[in-house]
Each structure stands twice: as C-alpha cells, then as structure tokens.
Amino acid sequence: ALLLCLIPLCCVVPHAACTDCINSQCVDPCENYATLNDDWRSTNNTNTEVLHCDKDINWKGWYRLFLNQTSAHIPERCVESNRCGTHAPLWITQPHPTWSGEIVNRTVCNVWEGSCCHFRSHTIHVKLCHANYYVYKLVKPYTCLLAYCAGNLIGQQHSSRGGGPPG
C-alpha cells in the first residue's frame, strides 16, 4: 500500500511506529538509513592533525552511527573540545528516546572555548529502533569546524569530570 504522507514526522500510535516523510511517502527511518562508520568521530579521538567539518557534508535523511563496526550514539553530555576529529564536538543536550519506535527532536550543542554550547545550536531528530539502535536525521551545523561525535552511552561516564558515579 502506498501511503501519502502529509505530516513530515507522523506517529500514528503515540510512541510507536513513527515514520518520516521522504519523497511524499511514509517510510520507517529504522529501515531507511545510511551508515556513518567514521572511526574519527570517536569521543576518544584526540588527534588534531586531521580535522573535519560536518557543515561541508550534504546530509540527506537518516543515519546510523558505527564505531569499529559497533552501533554508536551521539553523546548526551558535553565532550571536551578538540575531540571527535574536529574542533567543536557536537552533542545532544537531552537523553535519547526510550520508547521503541519513538521519534524525538533534540538540541545539538557544540563545545568551544570552554563553553558546552558556544556557537548557534540546531535541532535534529532521533528515533529508537526496535532492534535497540538509534537513527538520526542529521543536518548541517551552523559553522566550521563542528562535527557530530560518536561514543557509547556507557563509555561517556568515563569522560565526565566530577559528575560521575562515586568510586
């Protein structure tokens, strides 16, 4: 059946089966995504010799992040600058969605000059897929050099300073 999609992001049942409107058709981003397998996006990457800018990329549709062939996430916490293969790492200011099928929008901030949200922020959409991975509708950040980070939600606890669990 060919459903005509009138609402850009439509969730027929709340928190479930959210679709996106691509070429006027309702498609499930969990099955229509591109893979972004850039090891340089790692939150552990402190190399500043090769730097990237995501404003230079013509983002289109939804992406699933991988690091070393393993599903990865955009960090939910401020990452230090000069990481993730860029000057100002991009992170999301609120948690990932928790309901399978749910699409949420999230503010994307960038870290520069000691500020966790230095340049103009922007919004992306995030969906939690049934098989327990996330897909992101990525768009260009405001300026250069800003790039999306990739980490794992467990690993990010190690990078927090003072805010982590005791011990």
Ligand SMILES: *[C@@H]1O[C@H](CO)[C@@H](O)[C@H](O)[C@H]1NC(C)=O
């Ligand atoms: C990448 O994955 C392989 C296989 O799981 C592992 O042996 C290797 O240590 C990983 N590399 C990094 C940098 O995590």
Ligand SMILES: *[C@@H]1O[C@H](CO)[C@@H](O)[C@H](O)[C@H]1NC(C)=O
């Ligand atoms: C983000 O989502 C909220 C509700 O969850 C909505 O009110 C708002 O318009 C959305 N913003 C964007 C930029 O899509």
Ligand SMILES: *[C@@H]1O[C@H](CO)[C@@H](O)[C@H](O)[C@H]1NC(C)=O
């Ligand atoms: C970064 O390194 C720490 C410590 O080796 C590791 O636990 C974590 O999984 C790594 N994170 C990523 C995104 O590779």
